[in-house]
Amino acid sequence: xxxxxxxxxxxxxxxxxxxxxxxxxxxxxxxxxxxxxxxxxxxxxxxxxxxxxxxxxxxxxxxxxxxxxxxxxxxxxxxxxxxxxxxxxxxxxxxxxxxxxxxxxxxxxxxxxxxxxxxxxxxxxxxxxxxxxxxxxxxxxxxxxxxxxxxxxxxxxxxxxxxxxxxxxxxxxxxxxxxxxxxxxxxxxxxxxxxxxxxxxxxxxxxxxxxxxxxxxxxxxxxxxxxxxxxxxxxxxxxxxxxxxxxxxxxxxxxxxxxxxxxxxxxxxxxxxxxxxxxxxxxxxxxxxxxxxxxxxxxxxxxxxxxxxxxxxxxxx
Ligand SMILES: Nc1ncnc2c1ncn2[C@@H]1O[C@H](COP(=O)(O)OP(=O)(O)OP(=O)(O)O)[C@@H](O)[C@H]1O
Ligand SMILES: [Mg+2]
Numbered sequence: 080x081x082x083x084x085x086x087x088x089x090x091x092x093x094x095x096x097x098x099x100x101x102x103x104x105x106x107x108x109x110x111x112x113x114x115x116x117x118x119x120x121x122x123x124x125x126x127x128x129x130x131x132x133x134x135x136x137x138x139x140x141x142x143x144x145x146x147x148x149x150x151x152x153x154x155x156x157x158x159x160x161x162x163x164x165x166x167x168x169x170x171x172x173x174x175x176x177x178x179x180x181x182x183x184x185x186x187x188x189x190x191x192x193x194x195x196x197x198x199x200x201x202x203x204x205x206x207x208x209x210x211x212x213x214x215x216x217x218x219x220x221x222x223x224x225x226x227x228x229x230x231x232x233x234x235x236x237x238x239x240x241x242x243x244x245x246x247x248x249x250x251x252x253x254x255x256x257x258x259x260x261x262x263x264x265x266x267x268x269x270x271x272x273x274x275x276x277x278x279x280x281x282x283x284x285x286x287x288x289x290x291x292x293x294x295x296x297x298x299x300x301x302x303x304x305x306x307x308x309x310x311x312x313x314x315x316x317x318x319x320x321x322x323x324x325x326x327x328x329x330x331x332x333x334x335x336x337x338x339x340x341x342x343x344x345x346x347x348x349x350x351x352x353x354x355x356x357x358x359x360x361x362x363x364x365x366x367x368x369x370x371x372x373x374x375x376x377x378x379x380x381x382x383x384x385x386x387x388x389x390x391x392x393x394x395x396x
Contacts, residue, residue: 120389120394120395123385125370125384125386126366126386129365129368129370130366134167137168137169137369137370137371137372138370138373138383138384139170139371139372139373140371140372140373140374140377140383142373142374143171143173143372143373146171146174146176147174148171148174148212149172149175149213149214149312149313150172150195150211150212150213150214150312150313150343150345151170151171151212152168152169152170152191152195152209153169153209153210153211153212154169154209154210155167155168155169155194155207155208155209155210155211156168156207156208156209157187157190157194157199157205157207157208158205158206158207159202159204159205160204164190164367165187165190165191165194166366166367166368167209167368168191168209168368168369169369170362170369170372172313172343172345174343175339175340175341175342175343176339176343176344176358176359176360177335177336177339177343177344177345177357177358177359178343178344178345178358178359178361179347179348179353179354179360179361179375180192180346180347180361180362180364181348181349181351181354181361181362181364181390181391182363182364182365182370182390182396183365183395183396184349184396186364186365186366187364187366187367188317188347188364189317189347191364192315192317192345192347194207195211195213195218195313195315196228196229196232196234196315197218197219197228198234200225207219213228213231213312213313214312230253231311231312231313232311232313232315233303233306233307233311233313233314233315234306234314234315234316234317235299235302235303235306235315235316235317235319236302236317236319237317237318237322239295239298239301239302239322240302241290241291241298241302241305242290243289243290244289244290245287245288245289245290246282246285246286246287246288246289246290246293246301247265247286249290249301249304250268250269250273250304250308251265251268251269252305252308253305253308253309254268254308254309268308269286269308270283271308272307273301273304275304275307275337275338276300276303276304276307276334277333277334277337278297278300278301278304281297282297294327295322295323295324295327296323296326296328296330296331297327299319299327299331300330300331300334303331303334307338307342311342312343313342313345314338314342314343314344314345315345316335316344316345316346316347318347318349319331320332320348320350320353321349332353332356332357335357336356336357339357339359346358351379351391351393354375354379355375355376355379358375359374359375360372360373360374360375361373361374361375363378363386363390363391365386365390370384370386371383371384371386371387378391379391
């Protein structure tokens with residue numbers, strides 16, 4: 080199969096449109112393909128090439144080359160039955176940094192995140208090509224013990240999912256599974272993790288009450304505490320604030336910023352402010368491809384590609 084190599088002209092910051100003055104970017108003609116999420120803006124040649132299955136290379140910024148990787152994604156394709164959802168994704172996630180994945184709904188952010196801890200294995204129709212590596216260990220190999228692999232990663236979902244047990248038992252759950260019985264060890268892990276999740280002060284006097292009595296924002300921080308109690312090599316978060324009010328969201332964002340350096344975090348978000356506030360690197364995805372990937376400040380202020388600029392400035396998606 081031959082693929083056209085498509086390049087997109089770099090966004091010229093000197094010609095950038097002021098917010099609200101998108102007259103030329105928003106042409107009257109609709110997008111040229113049915114699958115495109117674009118509505119009121121003409122698609123670019125790069126977007127058309129992607130939509131028609133042409134190959135292209137991710138614009139990965141040079142800064143990433145110097146970063147040690149916790150997790151690497153190599154030539155990764157994923158299919159739900161016949162439908163391809165991820166296309167030749169190559170990226171590495173920097174150790175001790177927060178990486179945000181952004182892009183229009185349905186572009187494959189959750190699929191990519193769930194592929195890292197092999198949650199997609201639970202879907203019968205899923206088929207993958209390529210590989211991923213966690214600190215150098217192949218994530219997709221015949222002899223991988225998936226349960227052991229998942230223990231090395233923490234996952235926080237859109238909707239908090241505390242277990243129907245006490246706050247304390249929620250936090251130390253992974254230690255219990257590993258057979259830890261020493262009370263002091265469990266108590267220390269509980270306090271350390273709740274402190275790490277900025278929840279200790281709010282719950283220290285009610286550790287043995289049901290976790291289900293906590294507020295939504297507290298429950299989400301509890302889930303983060305539970306995830307970090309296992310000392311994961313990477314923490315995966317899929318829109319962890321989408322069900323929270325602005326105050327609870329602010330607390331989680333502060334927490335993610337504090338986790339920086341101690342933990343590697345990969346966070347999917349639709350909230351552009353959130354990505355700019357809490358992440359070091361941002362990857363922009365579109366129709367199953369990683370389009371541009373670089374330092375968050377550059378992606379939002381001076382991206383290389385017009386498509387990225389249009390997305391982060393709200394012109395489509
Ligand atoms: N279990 C599934 N079975 C079949 N197709 C799926 C499944 N899960 C996701 N898809 C499809 O894969 C594509 C990517 O979906 P995914 O959920 O990864 O997108 P997303 O970027 O996380 O979107 P959103 O921002 O809406 O959460 C979509 O076209 C979606 O319909
Ligand atoms: Mg999603």
